[in-house]
Amino acid sequence: MDLLALADFTLVARHEGFGKAARASHRPKATLSRRVAELEAALDVRLFERGARTLKLTEEGRALFARTGPLLAELEETAVAISSGGETPRGRLRISAPLLFSQTAMGRLAAEFIRRYPDVRLEVTTDDRMVDMIEEGYDLVIRVNPAPDDTLVGRPFLHDRLVVVAGPGMVRLAEGIMPAVVRGNDPERSWTVDTPDGPIEIAVNPVLRLSSLIMIRDAVRTGVGVAKLPLSLVSDDIDCGRLAPWGNVAKSEIALWALYPTRRLLNARVSAFLDFLRNSFPRAAPEELAAYLKR
Numbered sequence: 001m002d003l004l005a006l007a008d009f010t011l012v013a014r015h016e017g018f019g020k021a022a023r024a025s026h027r028p029k030a031t032l033s034r035r036v037a038e039l040e041a042a043l044d045v046r047l048f049e050r051g052a053r054t055l056k057l058t059e060e061g062r063a064l065f066a067r068t069g070p071l072l073a074e075l076e077e078t079a080v081a082i083s084s085g086g087e088t089p090r091g092r093l094r095i096s097a098p099l100l101f102s103q104t105a106m107g108r109l110a111a112e113f114i115r116r117y118p119d120v121r122l123e124v125t126t127d128d129r130m131v132d133m134i135e136e137g138y139d140l141v142i143r144v145n146p147a148p149d150d151t152l153v154g155r156p157f158l159h160d161r162l163v164v165v166a167g168p169g170m171v172r173l174a175e176g177i178m179p180a181v182v183r184g185n186d187p188e189r190s191w192t193v194d195t196p197d198g199p200i201e202i203a204v205n206p207v208l209r210l211s212s213l214i215m216i217r218d219a220v221r222t223g224v225g226v227a228k229l230p231l232s233l234v235s236d237d238i239d240c241g242r243l244a245p246w247g248n249v250a251k252s253e254i255a256l257w258a259l260y261p262t263r264r265l266l267n268a269r270v271s272a273f274l275d276f277l278r279n280s281f282p283r284a285a286p287e288e289l290a291a292y293l294k295r
Contacts, residue, residue: 002035002038002039002042004035005035005036005038005039005042006039006068006072007072008021008031008032008035008036008039009035009036009039009047009061009064009065009068010065010068010069010072011024011025011032012032012036012048012055013047013057013061013065013069014065014069016055017055018032018033018036018055036048043060045058045060046058046060046061047060047061047064048061066134066135066137067134069137070137070139073091073092074267088119088268089117089119089120089268089269089271089272090117090119090120090268090269091119091120091121091269092120092121092122092123092139092269093120093121093122093123093139093140093269093270093273094123094125094137094138094139094140095122095123095124095125095138095139095140095141095142095273096124096125096126096127096131096133096136096138096140096141096142097124097125097126097127097141097142098126098127098128098142098143098144098256099126099127099128099212100212100213100214100230100233101142101144101256102124102126103126103212103214104214104233104293105289105292105293106124106126108292108295109276109277109280110122110124112276112280113272113273113276116276117269117272120269120272130143130146130147133152133259133260133261134261139260139267139269139270140258140259140260140270140273140274141258141259141260142256142257142258142259143256143257143259144254144255144256144257145254145255145257146257146259149259150262151261151262152259152260152261152262153259153260153261153262154257154258154259154260155257155258155274156255156256156257156258156284157256157257157258157274157277157278157281157284158255158256158277158281158284158285158286158288158289159253159254159255159256159284159285159286160230160231160232160253160254160255160256160286160289161230161231161248161249161252161253161254161286162228162229162230162231162248162249162252162254163228163229163230163231163234163245163246163247163248163249164191164193164202164226164227164228164245164246164247164248164249165220165226165227165229165234165237165238165243165244165245165246166178166220166223166225166226166227166243166244166246167220167221167222167223167224167242167243167244168241168242168243168244169223170223170225170226170244172202172246176203177203177204177205178202178203178204178205178225178226179204179205179207179224179225179226180204180205180206180207180208180225180226180227181206181207181208181209181210181216181219181220181224181225181226181227182204182206182208182209182210182216182227182228183209183210183211183212183213183216184209184210184211185209186206186209188204189203189204189205190202190203190204191204191228191249192249192250192251193246193247193248193249193250194247194248194249194250195246195247196247199250200247202226202246204225204226207224207225208224208225213229213230213233214233216229217229217233217234217237217243220243221237221242221243226246228249228252230254230286231248231286231290232286232287232289232290232293233290233293235286235287235290235293236290236293236294258273258274258277280292
């Protein structure tokens with residue numbers, strides 16, 4: 001494959017037209033058109049659907065651009081960084097982060113990061129599913145307790161744990177079933193909780209099912225039932241007396257990981273963001289995240 005022709009195809013796809021690509025690169029439109037035609041002939045596929053006034057990627061063209069666009073952009077940025085004498089973070093950085101972390105902390109973290117690195121164009125999307133980083137064009141994903149994946153590497157930057165909390169007026173019964181607020185379709189009917197007096201079992205009856213942990217916290221504040229929630233999310237409520245802690249949920253350790261593809265070079269943007277997370281939470285403790293959320 002002709003890499004120069006591939007670069008020209010990526011340029012045209014990125015600018016969504018030969019004319020725009022020609023003006024952006026200061027190269028003849030005819031040259032770009034010829035180079036893309038040569039690439040299509042070499043691959044024996046049509047990469048663009050050409051109309052009188054429109055130019056659209058075909059399915060094959062979209063697949064090729066999704067794979068090669070980020071790689072060629074990274075090479076260009078690396079060349080610029082080298083020629084300017086340093087690895088200054090610049091360019092687009094796409095991150096996928098889980099819902100709760102995004103709602104509580106990611107907005108301020110993102111703002112602090114771009115103030116420190118104004119040449120970075122940071123884009124953060126919220127998704128609890130494990131996105132396909134290569135196919136969907138992400139540079140970094142943040143995930144909770146991710147399953148082992150040979151295609152990804154990274155490190156945990158925060159730890160947390162689940163605690164059982166209830167309104168201060170609710171009495172824990174030695175026997176009997178406690179009303180509970182749970183997330184989604186949680187099937188559990190009892191929780192093992194570590195207390196200063198040893199582990200206990202709390203039988204629960206879900207009286208309310210909600211999709212968001214923040215919604216669960218807000219519901220439990222009213223005294224409607226007990227719930228399992230991350231310590232960092234309810235630490236302030238516990239300190240202020242809005243919620244009473246009943247103990248830690250057994251074996252409920254939570255780790256937030258920052259992950260990136262193994263086959264990509266660790267560019268300056270990703271490296272800077274990893275360092276930023278580590279410096280924001282140097283002990284990686286739930287108390288640090290709780291303190292950050294109180295600011």
